[in-house]
Amino acid sequence: MITQLHAVLREAGLKVTAPRLAVLAAIENAPHAGADDLFGAVRLELPGTSLQAVYGVLGALTTAGVLRRIEPAGSPARYERRVGDNHHHIVCTTCGAVADVDCVHGDAPCLAPSATNGFTVQSAEITFWGLCPKCQAAAQSEAAAASAVHDRLSST
Amino acid sequence: MITQLHAVLREAGLKVTAPRLAVLAAIENAPHAGADDLFGAVRLELPGTSLQAVYGVLGALTTAGVLRRIEPAGSPARYERRVGDNHHHIVCTTCGAVADVDCVHGDAPCLAPSATNGFTVQSAEITFWGLCPKCQAAAQSEAAAASAVHDRLSST
DNA sequence: CACTTGTCTTGAGTAATTCAAAACACCGGC
DNA sequence: GCCGGTGTTTTGAATTACTCAAGACAAGTG
Structure with missing residues (x-):
């Protein structure tokens, strides 16, 4: 290797x-x-x-x-x-983790914006933002904890 | 105002x-x-x-x-x-100038990557890279100057 | 094996941004 | 119209990510 x-x-x-x-x-x-x-x-x-x-x-x-x-x-x-190759990235908005994503369209469509204000287009870069599996789980358990607190407060 | x-x-x-x-x-x-x-x-x-x-x-x-x-x-x-609104940007690779670009596809397609590796997609961001009108002109006149130099050198 | 060219180490410096604490100003209520 | 609480701004310092420069060193060519 x-x-x-x-x-x-x-x-x-x-x-x-x-x-x-x-x-x-x-x-x-x-x-x-x-x-x-x-x-x-x-x-x-x-x-x-x-x-x-x-x-x-x-x-x-x-x-x-x-x-x-x-x-x-x-x-x-x-x-x-x-x-x-033509691939893009998805980045976790919470922890910054990055994963590869293959472009849905192959590569052509995203390289052809409608109006470019006189610019010459050389390349296109797509970044998806979202939650990684880990942070999804963390967000869920946090939401559960918060609602538990809420329940306790509202029951007094 | x-x-x-x-x-x-x-x-x-x-x-x-x-x-x-x-x-x-x-x-x-x-x-x-x-x-x-x-x-x-x-x-x-x-x-x-x-x-x-x-x-x-x-x-x-x-x-x-x-x-x-x-x-x-x-x-x-x-x-x-x-x-x-759903718009994106084109950035000049030479001088960093930024202009707005409306997405060719509206907004839906770019928000649906094929495989997300378990990530939840929240938004998509497209950046086009290219040359602004000013830097296109500058690049051309520089190319012209370079070829003039080349002519002079090769004629000796 | 020596020489040349490019790479790495050491040390310093920079740009963009953030943090913290105290002075200050906005604005809802009186 | 003035007062007080809350949030904003000032002042000053610190941090992060990265770049620059000069000399020591090593890779690869012949």
């Missing part, structure tokens, strides 16, 4: 270094991870690595097209290996 | 204050402006206003549903008055 990651880097025309392999390995285990998360993961294997190195690696891999950088509102930047 | 803005605030259940009126007035003149731009505009009319007051006003108005906050990747947060 290390050899595979090695190949990924070479094919992108990049030098193969330990921090780069570590970042790639970390991202396999944690898709949509942020720089800080990856830094934590990389440190476990390569304790000497600096945060700036991680930023450098992420920048280089993103420029080379190996990684895609996504930046949901209110959340630090996240990175993913899936590049070159 | 000041009375109109006044009414906007009262109807949202908010106290009417000079900074709030000034921010609302500024946003009428500059839709999609960021906190810093608005701070600059507000200062012209209300020199004593602090940047934190502007952040406070923007936060309060956003929570009250009077403003919408948009946060394109790589750009500070921007605010707009158009709320409650």
Whole structure:
């Protein structure tokens, strides 16, 4: 597997270094991870690595097209290996968790807005906002607790 | 017109204050402006206003549903008055300019992704990326200049 | 194996935003 | 029209995510 990651880097025309392999390995285990998360993961294997190195690696891999950088509102930047296909993201409004979503329409329709105010459209990006399964459960049990309190209060 | 803005605030259940009126007035003149731009505009009319007051006003108005906050990747947060309708944005990849775009599909289709990984979808947000008219022109004249240089070099 | 080029470490700096506490102002009631 | 409570604004500081720069170091070419 290390050899595979090695190949990924070479094919992108990049030098193969330990921090780069570590970042790639970390991202396999944690898709949509942020720089800080990856830094934590990389440190476990390569304790000497600096945060700036991680930023450098992420920048280089993103420029080379190996990684895609996504930046949901209110959340630090996240990175993913899936590049070159048309997929979008759903972000949890409560905890910020991210999951992949394939576009319902394939890709064409969303790339053709009606009026562009003179802009040339290069790409379209869709972000869905909602609740992840975990936060749905948390919201439900919280609602249950609240209504229990309400019952108690209104019965006095 | 000041009375109109006044009414906007009262109807949202908010106290009417000079900074709030000034921010609302500024946003009428500059839709999609960021906190810093608005701070600059507000200062012209209300020199004593602090940047934190502007952040406070923007936060309060956003929570009250009077403003919408948009946060394109790589750009500070921007605010707009158009709320409650289904429209999206196109952002210039070069200068960050933002324009409104009405969704081709109305609103329904983009709200129904095929597989949501267990997430509950609350809303969908589409960001188009492209070049604004100004940057298209700049890119063209730069390309022309580059090819002129190329001509000169290749003719030697 | 040496050399070149690009990468990583170390250290500092920046932009956008948030937090906290005290002074102040809006506005409903008197 | 004035007063008081509540919410807003000011002042000042802190935080987060990220970028910049310079020198030490390592990957890969020949």
